[in-house]
Amino acid sequence: MRDDFAEEVKRVIASRANQRCSNPDCRATTCGPQDDPAKFLNFGVAAHITAASPGGPRYDATLTSEQRSSASNGIWLCQNCAKLVDNDESQFDVGLLKAWKYIREHDARMSIGQTAPPVQDTDSQRKCRKILQWVGKQVMLVKMATPQQEMSMGARPWASQYVAVLECNEFYVRLKVNDAITRSIPLENLRFGRDDKYGCIELLEYSR
Ligand SMILES: [Zn+2]
Numbered sequence: 001m002r003d004d005f006a007e008e009v010k011r012v013i014a015s016r017a018n019q020r021c022s023n024p025d026c027r028a029t030t031c032g033p034q035d036d037p038a039k040f041l042n043f044g045v046a047a048h049i050t051a052a053s054p055g056g057p058r059y060d061a062t063l064t065s066e067q068r069s070s071a072s073n074g075i076w077l078c079q080n081c082a083k084l085v086d087n088d089e090s091q092f093d094v095g096l097l098k099a100w101k102y103i104r105e106h107d108a109r110m111s112i113g114q115t116a117p118p119v120q121d122t123d124s125q126r127k128c129r130k131i132l133q134w135v136g137k138q139v140m141l142v143k144m145a146t147p148q149q150e151m152s153m154g155a156r157p158w159a160s161q162y163v164a165v166l167e168c169n170e171f172y173v174r175l176k177v178n179d180a181i182t183r184s185i186p187l188e189n190l191r192f193g194r195d196d197k198y199g200c201i202e203l204l205e206y207s208r
Helices: 007-016 080-088 094-111 123-132 147-153
Strands: 031-033 041-044 044-046 072-078 137-142 155-169 174-176 182-186 192-196 200-205
Touching: 007 044, 007 072, 044 080, 072 080, 072 094, 123 155, 123 192, 123 200, 137 192
Parallel strands: 137 200
Antiparallel strands: 031 041, 044 072, 137 155, 155 174, 174 182, 192 200
């Protein structure tokens, strides 16, 4: 006689853990899509804190059948951690598993409805996003003095002209200088200014 969890109880245990492994050193995501668009993959296990049957890990004879098969006796773990905790019940005792469960459910509760933390952009991604708003429009391209020119004249704009932004990716921006000439400039050579006269951005081009 095993006091297994009913499917509905397993769903409760999984959802209360937000489908993540409760081992704080693991916290693996336990479900995701399969190739078949109608199916999902489950890598999680509703593990018994105290075993479902006599002789199992951490078995507690004082529990009733209902208590043993209730969600309060379950902890959501990934398949690896579920094996781990059942192989060594002296290291992974009831107190430890209950602590894991408490922490996981606390974290899951605090994260409900919270937006994900913003992913940090690289410098190039930031530049690219800024330039993308100007695709198809005119911007001012300002060539800054080369290091040699700077030595004799100081750091100042060397030449400037209006150009059209054709496209931009994480590495370079392509500009239409006139009907005959397009130029690609690496984003690492660009900084930004503001052209107040026409209300557009300035692309400050530094030569390396
Ligand atoms: Zn795990």
